[in-house]
Amino acid sequence: MSAERRLTYSQAIHEALAQEMARDPAVFVMGQGVDDFKGCYGTTRDLARDFPGRCFDTPLSEEGMTGVAIGAAMVGMRPVHTHIRMDFVLLAVNQLLNIAAKARYMYGGAVSVPLVVRGVIGRSWGQGAQHSQACYPIFMHTPGIKVVAPTTPYDAKGLMIQAIRDDDPVLFVEHRMLHFQRGHVPEESFAVPFGRARVLAEGHHLTLVAISHMAVEAMRAAALLAAQGISAEVIDPVTLAPLDLDTIVASARRTGHLLVVDHDWTFAGAAAEVIAGVVERLGAEAGAVRMQRMGLAPVTCPTAPNLERLFYPNPQSIAAAAFSLVGGGGSWTPEWMDAPEIVEFKGPF
Amino acid sequence: MSAERRLTYSQAIHEALAQEMARDPAVFVMGQGVDDFKGCYGTTRDLARDFPGRCFDTPLSEEGMTGVAIGAAMVGMRPVHTHIRMDFVLLAVNQLLNIAAKARYMYGGAVSVPLVVRGVIGRSWGQGAQHSQACYPIFMHTPGIKVVAPTTPYDAKGLMIQAIRDDDPVLFVEHRMLHFQRGHVPEESFAVPFGRARVLAEGHHLTLVAISHMAVEAMRAAALLAAQGISAEVIDPVTLAPLDLDTIVASARRTGHLLVVDHDWTFAGAAAEVIAGVVERLGAEAGAVRMQRMGLAPVTCPTAPNLERLFYPNPQSIAAAAFSLVGGGGSWTPEWMDAPEIVEFKGPF
Amino acid sequence: MHAALFRQLYRIRRTEEEIARIYPSDKIKSPVHLSIGQEFVAVGVAAALEPGDAAFGTYRGHALYLAMGGSLDRMMAELYGKATGCAGGKGGSMHLVAPEVGFYGASAVVGTTIPHAVGCALAHSLRGSDRVAVSMFGDGAVEEGVFWESLNFAVVRRLPVLFVCENNFFAIHSSLQRRQPATSITERVQGFGLPTRCIGSGDVLELVDASREAVAAVRRGEGPRFLEVHAYRWKEHVGPNEDWGAGYRAEGDAAPWWANDPVRRLGESLPASERAAIEAAVEAEIAAAIDFAEQSPWPAAEALFADVWAGAESVT
Amino acid sequence: MHAALFRQLYRIRRTEEEIARIYPSDKIKSPVHLSIGQEFVAVGVAAALEPGDAAFGTYRGHALYLAMGGSLDRMMAELYGKATGCAGGKGGSMHLVAPEVGFYGASAVVGTTIPHAVGCALAHSLRGSDRVAVSMFGDGAVEEGVFWESLNFAVVRRLPVLFVCENNFFAIHSSLQRRQPATSITERVQGFGLPTRCIGSGDVLELVDASREAVAAVRRGEGPRFLEVHAYRWKEHVGPNEDWGAGYRAEGDAAPWWANDPVRRLGESLPASERAAIEAAVEAEIAAAIDFAEQSPWPAAEALFADVWAGAESVT
Ligand SMILES: Cc1ncc(C[n+]2csc(CCOP(=O)(O)OP(=O)(O)O)c2C)c(N)n1
């Protein structure tokens, strides 16, 4: 019965927030527009009504408000600070890296910062240069802050609950194109532990590790590949720091081919870490696995629709790269698949 | 004769700044304390006197002053914005990534931002959590901004001149322990092109790619290794974006062993990029090279001297890692080598 | 002067109305932030500027771009994402730019261009030029620390910059009183010791006078000035529609602004024939711009990789 | 009260003099920013606080840490980098912390702890507690945008926070007039509509009164307040020495502050025997603290990996 309960990713986050706010009076939600009628893609809708004073709008002061959230967390609150675009978190890097990530250590364990920062990432409707960035490598790189990027509604709920309960700062990455994806979500409260990748599809010719919305695109690519007789294992890392290298290495070792598909630039990013981590883990056996990265074109995000299409990996380009990585002979141009969530999205912004 | 002219790294930067200011009235230097009696480790000493109005102190407003520098650059000036610690650049990430790196592209080529941002990195005298970070992966990751990290006085001068003349924003990374290292520097003005690694020592058993001050430490490690009959090739990438993968790949292919030593955390950082880049470039031949990363312990920087010693790679630990990577049998504990520049440094802060 | 101002106002108003009309066709595939109702702010300030002066604006930037003299054809093409756009189709509505007329660009991150105007003023000051830089931003931008940092530096260095805060009382759906203290923005800025003025009338002529006075003083080297200009946004924050039903503001609040519409009022002050001629010319220009945009080609695929770096080199 | 205040002042002064004495031995291997001459600011403000109140400070934090009641032993051990330090030897002089007495920590990045105090006040307000948060920072911090962002939010939400700006007229070697407008810091803050006060006398008793009044009002729920307190740094910005020869400030400027030294003046106001007893007790306490620091062990090697994460897990 519970298996039939289907929610959108947005509803799943909303349910996690509401359940945690009901459970623990220390939990509160803050951010620009969280209490407005759009409610951050519906994720915070009505929370201000249902939890008076505990879901509130803030001034446009990302650095300051991040510091405010940190201060509240230091004295025992559990703020969830929401940013409608990850690009704006770039204003708060100082507070997040110089304070939130370091407080526990530089104060010798005397201070905790149980803070959740939500950052919405990704494409949609010509957002362009400054409204589409992923930014998570910045946070993965620095010890003391965790980074999670759930893909399914189930994981969105369970990881949000885990993130709120976690005593460390957590960056919660949500792709705008996932908010209205549907999936099974149990009604009861549950936490998904950090550091466990999910095998979304089993396969034996190659391993596709795909981050955030790219996991959806990779599943489509896997369908295209299947039609060519290529069986792709699709792995969603789910959490980026900690990263579940075990699952990835085991799969890559088995398939002999690893294509990492990121929703971000590859240079010095998450995909580089996956490859480097696998290489080190395999040691002398690294030669048994062919590896490659794929991500955004190494340029700023353009708004022209035809350029935007070339900028992002898509099922076609992923399948083509996978095909050539496994040494599929000849030239194969997979058919173009429109992603309904991308075609249909025209706001809310 | 010119071969005998030896300057410190600090003097080399000073000479580059002075020569470029004399050459081009658009060049100016700004930053907290650049006109004080310490002159940013001597690098800006007397520039305010010699170039009236063109080397000036700023308020403590990193984001705002970075924006000011960008605005001046947009209308044709060539600012060199100096930060006495890279950690403070974290306050200006928004201006650097959302504007400086993107202006040319998002304005379709109509606007240039010829800006140099100097960030001093690295250990010294218990600087601890917030006064020692490298931060360069943040900037390497985003298209539109270049990152250089010279190790020798020669490169410091030549790259500073190149950075000032370059029409793109450039992050210029200086390690505090390099400022008083000496080396040959020609008096005449010269530019060192970006994107060329330097082979500091030739060798055939393994390749050590070492960034910034780690290149100095790697040379010491190479001496320890030589005594064990292991010949290490030491490569200083010099510029991190663009990265000279050709030189690194050629060496690694030849030696069959690649140890990347970074002055930063390895997770999703510069060393991950080097490994991933080499793996992709080698393709099917990647198995012929054993690869490994080495960097800061994955923790916040501590101040206790005994912990700080464990936190950073050092000649001993580099040599030991290299020894085991090349499969040196048995257990070898290289002797401890004190780095004079580290032992002697007690400020200026 | 009335005719020239009316032409500017009418041109911006009608251009944005056309954008709103076209928008549901999905030909403009990117967010648009309309200035309908607020055009007079950009027009009034730009009227005080001279060639060589510069302006820096925001994602709500059609009005300032056009008031500064940016090409309508290229703006429309930019919204369509075409190669002929002012940013080659790569920036869209939020990143208009026209350095050839001193418009150094719009940014989609609130507050980010404020220090650029100050930096431009610094460049003028270092070069000994008497040119002026203008920074235009919304009431929300005043909450960003960078505004205060920029103001502080401009005052300390007495830089030739005019700050113009276009106060429409909302940041997206959030009212000013939820975000800022009860004191006015102008009062808060005054503490920094620079001359300020607040124009609450919505009167474009008053604004032109105030801007001329301020720009002249700035140009004389008297240091920065600050203008707060009240205005009201008639459309939703982003997109082509009205949103009176959304509940965050009352339609009644807009009524005085409609009654006071500077576009209509200024138009009515002109002789009917002069007005008709201006309107006809503007309508033709807009129609031509839409046609230009529709006929223009998409950027070539290679354009994806152009303009990342100054040189041809590929870096990453 | 005089005796208690004198004890605090004398204890901080003498502790820092001892740090300066020890420093050339290189036993303290990390930068120290001394408050000598400025101790009265922390002491005067802390005297107005009650248990449960909280304070947030800066790298120049020995005085505030001690005034709040932090352990002298653990502070000294922290400077030595010992396992018994208040941060386990991992933070050093710039990151003192003592949550057990409401001192939530010092940061080496200017301005960063200001919003933390506001966040602490927000927590008090959400919980319906009448506790107060204090933010202490220097004149330089006022130039960071985050100060204005924090002030804005505190005023909008009427949060129970007292802002205290310790104005010593310099940021490193840069004088206030090079960095800020001619208006006073207090004048600039006033524009935000909160009660402010500036204490220029260097008189610790005046400061205690002002702090008590301000803290009481904040505790009654009247919203945030701001105090500016003038002071003078007697030593170099960082390190144990004087730097009158450096040229960025004149020794003569310090003379009135020396003449007015609150430590000496308050001491002189006490009966000689009472004063001698306090001094003797403090000297013994400091000697014991140094001894404690010297005798304490270094952190174990495993401590390198502790305290990165809450759990035992290794993440990266
Ligand atoms: C730094 C930053 N924070 C948040 C946003 C999201 N955002 C876009 S427009 C806007 C409102 C800005 O209000 P205001 O400055 O008054 O300008 P207006 O839209 O009213 O013209 C916000 C919050 C942003 N773009 N940048």
Ligand SMILES: Cc1ncc(C[n+]2csc(CCOP(=O)(O)OP(=O)(O)O)c2C)c(N)n1
């Ligand atoms: C964000 C930041 N910028 C620059 C610095 C370098 N710095 C350290 S202390 C200091 C001076 C701060 O002056 P003030 O706030 O007046 O405090 P004081 O040292 O006088 O007590 C500066 C600029 C820093 N630590 N953090």
Ligand SMILES: [Mg+2]
């Ligand atoms: Mg507004």
Ligand SMILES: [Mg+2]
């Ligand atoms: Mg000061």
